[in-house]
Amino acid sequence: MFPKLGQGFVVVVSCAWNFPYRRELYDWELIEEANLIAALSYAPPLCNENADYLIWSNDVAAHTQFSVVDLYAHSSSLLGPNLRICKQVWNSLLPPKVSFFCWLAWKNKVKSSEFLHKIGLLDSSTSTLCPFCNYEPETNIHVLLHCPFSWLIWSSVIKEWGLQWCISSSVAGLFHWWMSEKFQKYVRIIWRALPLVILWSLWKHKNDCVFSKAQPNFPGLLDLIKFRSALWLKASVKDFPFSVDDIVFKWKQIRGSD
Numbered sequence: 001m002f003p004k005l006g007q008g009f010v011v012v013v014s015c016a017w018n019f020p021y022r023r024e025l026y027d028w029e030l031i032e033e034a035n036l037i038a039a040l041s042y043a044p045p046l047c048n049e050n051a052d053y054l055i056w057s058n059d060v061a062a063h064t065q066f067s068v069v070d071l072y073a074h075s076s077s078l079l080g081p082n083l084r085i086c087k088q089v090w091n092s093l094l095p096p097k098v099s100f101f102c103w104l105a106w107k108n109k110v111k112s113s114e115f116l117h118k119i120g121l122l123d124s125s126t127s128t129l130c131p132f133c134n135y136e137p138e139t140n141i142h143v144l145l146h147c148p149f150s151w152l153i154w155s156s157v158i159k160e161w162g163l164q165w166c167i168s169s170s171v172a173g174l175f176h177w178w179m180s181e182k183f184q185k186y187v188r189i190i191w192r193a194l195p196l197v198i199l200w201s202l203w204k205h206k207n208d209c210v211f212s213k214a215q216p217n218f219p220g221l222l223d224l225i226k227f228r229s230a231l232w233l234k235a236s237v238k239d240f241p242f243s244v245d246d247i248v249f250k251w252k253q254i255r256g257s258d
């Protein structure tokens with residue numbers, strides 16, 4: 001798929017190649033030159049009137065002129081539905097650390113206690129149970145979605161937005177469902193930011209429980225998710241019409257303003 005030069009890049013005279021060497025060629029170099037000229041004879045005909053440009057070398061665009069637009073369209077076509085998740089995850093309105101974490105979560109690459117135990121970074125005496133429920137192993141998908149504590153966080157947020165959901169089997173499934181809900185402009189900005197803020201906040205809270213001996217705090221975490229959403233969006237969205245109070249305390253009214 002990579003582009004290559006489409007027209008001649010050495011001046012040609014009467015259809016013969018003339019390479020201006022600075023010294024006599026050795027015998028082995030003459031063979032290489034002959035091979036090069038043979039290869040060039042299969043190239044498209046040169047046209048001295050036209051400027052050089054890049055063309056596609058395969059079937060992507062059938063030897064048409066290279067453009068960044070073509071490259072982007074081709075890359076997008078290969079991503080399929082994942083392109084929408086990419087756009088969702090790499091949300092420019094939130095701190096890059098949040099997007100990066102959610103990208104890892106989407107790819108199931110977050111280093112959970114179970115993983116660290118498996119590779120020997122945690123000794124066998126260290127608990128690998130989820131610190132929220134102390135029942136299931138601490139895997140990514142459990143902590144971020146399937147733990148009863150996490151499920152309650154997701155369900156509470158979704159209920160406040162007047163929606164119903166069915167728990168997803170993966171972070172990708174969650175994103176797909178999330179993007180299927182349609183809102184207008186500023187309300188959509190909040191809605192699109194929420195899953196990223198929730199994923200990030202759940203993981204941070206899990207770490208507080210593991211490393212700082214904090215206790216799972218449902219109302220505290222729910223408030224923190226709202227505050228984080230409000231502060232990050234207020235800082236990055238120009239002329240954002242909602243106040244921090246609106247976002248923290250008046251989700252239902254915001255939803256109704258759509």
Ligand SMILES: [Zn+2]
Binds near residue numbers: 136
């Ligand atoms: Zn759990």
